[in-house]
Amino acid sequence: MGRKNSGLLAASLFAILGYGAAAEGAKGDALFRDLGGREGIARFVGAAVASAHSHPRIAFLFEDADDGNLKGQLGDLICALAAGPCNYEGLGMREAHSGMEITEAEFDIFVELVLDAMEQSGISHSARNRLLALLVPLREDIIHQ
Amino acid sequence: MHGATDRVGPVAISIGLLLGALPAMAHDVGSRIRATAGVPQIEGTAGGGFVPWAVLAGYGQKQEWGGEFSVMHARTGDFDLTIAAGSVAFNNRVEISAAAQLLDIDDLGLPDDNLSQMILGAKVRVAGDLIYGKLPQISGGVQYKRNMDFDVPALAGARDDDGFDFYVAATRLWLNGLHGYPVLANVTVRASRANQLGLLGFGGDQDDEWEPLFEGSVAVLLRRDLVLGYEYRQKPDNLGFADEDDWQDVFLAWFPNKYFTLTGAWADLGDVAGRNDQEGFYVSVESSF
DSSP: OOOOOHHHHHHHHHHHHHHHHHHTTOOSTHHHHHTTHHHHHHHHHHHHHHHHHTOTTTHHHHTTSOHHHHHHHHHHHHHHHTTOSOOOOSOOHHHHTTTOOOOHHHHHHHHHHHHHHHHHTTOOHHHHHHHHHHHGGGHHHHTTO | OOOGGGGHHHHHHHHHHHHHTSTTSSSOOOSSOTTTTOEEOTTSSEESSSSBOSSOSSSOOTTOEEEEEEEEEEEESSOEEEEEEEEEEETTTEEEEEEEEEEEOGGGOOSOSEEEEEEEEEEEEEEOOSSSSSSOEEEEEEEEEEESOOHHHHHHTOOBSEEEEEEEEEEEEEEEEETTEEEEEEEEEEEEOBSGGGTTOBSOSSOOOOEEEEEEEEEEEEETTEEEEEEEEOOOOOOTTSOOOOEEEEEEEEOSSSSEEEEEEEEEOOSBTTBOOOEEEEEEEEEEO
16 A cells, blocks of 8 residues: 555544534524525525426426415425424425325425525525525435325 | 647547537436536546545436546646546446546656556445435445556556456535535545556556555535535555555536536645656546436
């Protein structure tokens, strides 16, 4: 073997892994504020749902939805996840997506539409990813229901 | 002081740019989230520049397929290395790749002006996912390498003109890694007898054993379209005529969209074929489909 710096490398990797795991549990309403509060959330949720309606691969999933209700529920969910002053009182994720048979690909497409909408409404890279980190664990109850 | 192959790098990069400018000709790029395809790896698979990651080439999710073309050019004090590669992945499960590497050794005054090899690779996602679920994405891969200019490697003490590398890689991206800046970590363990990737053949007079080699990468998404990373790759040291050092690089990759990736890096290859302290840069361009 050549230079043996792999101990240092391993230590750095573990330090980063540990920090990453700890940071995902962060709380407080900073994220809610960084998302622009209820108004900011409503703006990008509205834009994402509008994009979904015109996306050739996922429009059919939104066809039968009551748009006002969907935007309201999604806004409440995100507001609650971001520790904002909201309660999500809608269906559980499994029930809400029951019978839709959402695929991994369709889930990812909607995630990117939400990211696009957040970016276009001026929400920071950091806030986008902090929200995404909170939405990602919901996937297992959303796909293939 | 570079030879005729001096033109290969710029030409290859131009071809790559052209490919990048003709996105998604007959195929919608896959659904996976931007930048999760990684960047072109030096042996043709998806990864960082030097280290194979567990992610598969292109953006294909389950029930989709995708892939990429890439060219890469590295230049250090005494060497020029040009690589062209293509890969295709199915169902976010299996990736097949091919790469050609051409190393310009014109300046060394040896019987050949170039060393080259072909690499065929396969990688299978065994478990987990880069982003979703509890497990990191874990993949196993194999690379078959065939040296095409074996005269110099044979003189240098290499035993074989072809060989296999086997590796297991685990990769995870934490979206909320550093206060909202996503952090990626990758660990790869490889078994290999390849000297300088295989460009100097396989096995050698000094050491002819398979040994586990550790490779690692860490990266942070500075922006949605900008990834900064560091990689370290342990190397074997089989040939008596010259030391082979571990490699490291710091790369910056730009993902303006899901069709095109541009990567620039500072690379430290240590001693290569008796030439000391080979530091330099590499540039790669990639077109995803």
